[in-house]
Amino acid sequence: MKKHLIIAALAYTAISSVSAQNDKSKSKSSPYTYVSADAKLTKYHTEDELKGLGKLELTQLYMERIKILTEVVPYLALQSKPGATLKEMGIPETPLNLDHVEKEVKNKGTYLAAVQNTLDDIIPYADKGNIIWSIMFFEEIIKKAETGH
Numbered sequence: 730m731k732k733h734l735i736i737a738a739l740a741y742t743a744i745s746s747v748s749a750q751n752d753k754s755k756s757k758s759s760p761y762t763y764v765s766a767d768a769k770l771t772k773y774h775t776e777d778e779l780k781g782l783g784k785l786e787l788t789q790l791y792m793e794r795i796k797i798l799t800e801v802v803p804y805l806a807l808q809s810k811p812g813a814t815l816k817e818m819g820i821p822e823t824p825l826n827l828d829h830v831e832k833e834v835k836n837k838g839t840y841l842a843a844v845q846n847t848l849d850d851i852i853p854y855a856d857k858g859n860i861i862w863s864i865m866f867f868e869e870i871i872k873k874a875e876t877g878h
Contacts, residue, residue: 763804788852
């Protein structure tokens with residue numbers, strides 16, 4: 730019985746290692762982008778819809794929009810399309826530019842995690858009307874970025 734458990738554990742470790750290597754090779758071969766492909770809204774809200782939500786739901790919507798704005802706004806002059814590659818933005822894929830992208834993605838993740846921690850603690854103190862106004866304002870900016878107007 731112990732022999733079977735050891736063999737199963739070794740097989741699991743080997744499969745996990747191969748899977749992790751495949752994931753790394755896939756991520757290195759994927760196109761480089763400053764704006765992730767999922768940095769887009771799937772739904773825009775009306776004021777009445779937002780008024781019907783609780784602060785927890787509003788806080789989640791608020792943070793989703795902050796993430797999208799953090800992804801899109803700095804790169805509007807280059808491309809507003811989420812997932813646009815360096816090539817599509819007219820940026821050569823030089824080692825220096827690829828290094829910039831990798832650092833930016835890492836820094837953006839760190840920044841957003843810090844903002845998330847802070848907002849989770851302080852947004853509940855905000856007036857519900859202000860949260861709703863902010864969400865609608867963010868959505869308007871995102872719409873303008875998507876349409877280029």
